[in-house]
Amino acid sequence: MAEIGDLVAPLIESLPCGDLLVKAAAGLFRAICGRGAVLELGAHICGQTALVLRVLSQPAVCDSIRSDPSTSELLRQLADTLDKTVEILQAYVDSF
Numbered sequence: 148m149a150e151i152g153d154l155v156a157p158l159i160e161s162l163p164c165g166d167l168l169v170k171a172a173a174g175l176f177r178a179i180c181g182r183g184a185v186l187e188l189g190a191h192i193c194g195q196t197a198l199v200l201r202v203l204s205q206p207a208v209c210d211s212i213r214s215d216p217s218t219s220e221l222l223r224q225l226a227d228t229l230d231k232t233v234e235i236l237q238a239y240v241d242s243f
Contacts, residue, residue: 158204162212163176163219164226168203171229178236189236196229 159165175196179189192239212218 153218155204158209159168159200162203162209162222164222167226168200168222168229171226171233172200173231173237175229178233178240192232192236199225 156169159169162168176193179193203212213224
């Protein structure tokens with residue numbers, strides 16, 4: 148997962164609100180893999196998040212996002228959703 152992140156992160160960061168997406172995704176992966184325990188649901192969420200980030204990093208998708216200013220708000224909402232997911236999963240992990 149780390150190798151993919153190293154390749155995809157710079158592409159995502161170049162998008163509007165991309166830095167927020169990368170930060171949120173990194174927090175999500177840390178929360179799920181924290182304490183050496185991978186939660187089954189968390190692993191599924193990580194896989195889906197990695198897939199979304201991979202799609203967002205495709206050149207044609209990046210070009211489309213950059214050409215339409217309305218996508219900035221959608222990407223911000225995605226980052227907010229990821230942040231909320233991190234909070235929920237972190238609270239669950241901390242409860243043990």
